[in-house]
Amino acid sequence: MLRRIALLIALLVAVPVAAHQQKVxxxxxxxxxxxxRIELAHQVPVHDAEHALRFQGAKDPDIxxxxxxREAFATYVTRRFRxxxxxxxxTPEYVGSEIVGGNLMVYQDMPAPAEAAQFxxxxxxxxDLWARQQNRVNIGGGTKVETFVFTVNTAARDFTL
Structure with a gap:
């Protein structure tokens, strides 16, 4: 009996925490x-994506x-990522989207430039929803990854691949 009460309390505490926006x-x-090809993958928590669609006027979005x-939010992502x-x-090509865990993954790609280029x-x-939103952009792969963090007024950043 005591175990059931403890479990019920744990669930009541955990559910509201899981429903909050992640803002990352x-x-x-x-x-x-x-x-x-240059491949882009964007990972956004499902709850945040649904909140954004509601903010844009969608009624009862269900990512x-x-x-x-999903497609409406993917379109939003491709407009907000420059x-x-x-x-x-x-504008990299939109490849598709999928749910992975509690996140919506949005995929894009584009041909790599023939010569070295400045990105x-x-x-x-x-x-546009949260002033405390943080967007992390990882450039590269393997052991050579550079990470930029963008917030509401962060300027664009340069990199090479």
Whole structure:
């Protein structure tokens, strides 16, 4: 009996914590040397994504159960994540999305430049909702990863791949 009461209390405390916005999105930009394409992956907590859709006027968004909700949020992500190559704004192709754990993953890719290029990035995903939103952008892969952290007024950052 005491064990059941303890379990009930633990559940009551844990559920509200799980429902809070995480206010952190993680993006990764990496060169796939096999395909000669630059791959982008954006990871956003499902709860945050649904909150953003409500903010945009969607009624009862359901990221997990509705492909339309997932696609609507994926479109939002691709608008709020900006990438420039040699000073020119580019729009990587939208590849798709999926749910992984409690996160919505949004995938994009683009051809790698034929020659060395200067890249510039700015991630403003969800900064229009929360002033405390943090977006981490990991550049590269393996043991050579550089991480930028973007908030509501952070300037774009330069990098090379």
């Amino acid at each position: 999105a993680i993006s990764t930009i990496a060169l796939n040397s096999r395909t000669e 997990i159960g509705s492909a339309a909700s 990438l420039w190559v040699d000073g020119e704004l580019v 510039t990035v700015n991630s403003q995903i969800l900064t």
